[in-house]
Amino acid sequence: MDNLTHGLLGLAVGALRRPDVRPDSPERSSSTDRAVLLASVLAAELPDLDTLLARGDAVTVALHAHRGLSHSLFFAPVVALAATLVAWAVFRRDTRLLPVFLTSLASVLFAHLLPDLWTGWGTRVLLPFSDARLSLDWTVVVDPWVTLPLVAGAVVAWRRRAVWRRALLLGLACSMAYVGARVVSWSVLTRRVDGAHPGAESVRVFPAPFSFSTWRYAARLPGDVLAAGDVTLLGEPREARRVTAPVDVLPGDLREVPTVREALAWARFPVVTVTQVETGREVRVADLRYHLHGEPTLTFVVRVDAAGTVTEARLERGGSASELLRRWRGGDTAPKSRSP
Known part of the structure; x- marks a missing residue:
């Protein structure tokens, strides 16, 4: 996913933790509460720093250097610890490290690694044990319908501090409801395409940019033949091309x-x-x-x-x-x- 979406998801993950001070209380939030939110955003963004360290040609940078070890499950605690330490340095006084670290770890996993898995581009979450690029093919890398509810929740949270937590969580719920609808659509359309190509060795459906109802598909047929086309929620697969x-x-x-x-x-x-x-x-x-x-x-x-x-x-x-x-x-x- 794009960095704006990662950061907003991280903020929403931080809001999942119940604050020490009630959001509608006139008292100022605790240092731990503020550190949790900062660390959650940082943890959601830090894995993409690998793009600043990437070296090599355009292909190597795009496919190997980016979404490498910093995007793996194995390295997630290290990313969470780095975010925790930065947040502790900002809000030192009375900040409890354990809730900050645990929320940061959740943010790495659910605000960065999982959203990258949603995309067709995929990511290598099993490094260093496996170099396989895994992908769920539910959304494109930049999907405004994932991002916009999170943006709306963040804007309301900023302007109406008394309901900031509810606003962030409502934005998260709407965004996840959309992703859930994408998952259902992907499953239905995969079965539909598979039925249209009964002899296919493999079939896969992929999201099309800026469209909820139209998806792309590809199928590997016997004899080293590939078929590609489109399929909509209300229609049958339309094959556009076959190539050996x-x-x-x-x-x-x-x-x-x-x-x-x-x-x-x-x-x-x-x-x-x-x-x-x-x-x-x-x-x-x-x-x-x-x-x-x-x-x-x-x-x-x-x-x-x-x-x-x-x-x-x-x-x-x-x-x-x-x-x-x-x-x-x-x-x-x-x-x-x-x-x-």
């Missing part, structure tokens, strides 16, 4: 290139091409999870020279915002060529 996508299209030496390996591990329904270019070979790894009318919108492009060294790595998003909007409306189905 053998999983062993890459030569062994290219598979051993770390940047290429990261892109392949990311793609669950990969469409891979290899072409000769002036400087060596160009590998394009697209994923039909991200498509408009069957055409991929996200492609990792890696150029490798004769010595096996990566000379260029980039992420193509299928064209400019206006091109993507035109394709979404049903215009051009293929992205315009773009210079590297």
Whole structure:
């Protein structure tokens, strides 16, 4: 999820703890109460500091450096402890560390790691024991209908201090109700797509940006064939494209290139091409999870020279915002060529 949503979820998690001083009391809140809220927000945001420390090419940074160890269950207590210590440094006097730490730990788990799992991009919560990228595919990374109830709750809490806790919790309840509806929709539509492709080896439904009723899907059919299309809550799956996508299209030496390996591990329904270019070979790894009318919108492009060294790595998003909007409306189905 985006950082605004993480932070607001952290604030709401902090509000779940019953304050030492009643929210509507004329007395000032205790230092522990204030430390809990600060630490909860910090704990929800700290894992994404890995983006500031990331090194390497664009593909490695996007897929490996970000959502790494700081996003794992194993490292969550460390993140919670760091947030606790910062909050204690701010509100030292009479601050009890245990409730601050426990709430911070809950914030790491439920305001950061779990929301990242909701998204189609996924996250590696099992590091360092497993490098698998896990995803529940319930929401897109930036989903305004998750965020807006939290924003509204925070605004009311700021303007009406007497009901700040109820406002935050009501915003959290509305946001979670929306996520619950997404889970139900995902389950129903997955069964519908699976029924439309009875011989499929695997079927997956993915959220479409800024839409509740329309979802994308991809299916792996026998013979290395991938099918991609759309499905709505009130309609049957509409297949947009089939493509033959053998999983062993890459030569062994290219598979051993770390940047290429990261892109392949990311793609669950990969469409891979290899072409000769002036400087060596160009590998394009697209994923039909991200498509408009069957055409991929996200492609990792890696150029490798004769010595096996990566000379260029980039992420193509299928064209400019206006091109993507035109394709979404049903215009051009293929992205315009773009210079590297």
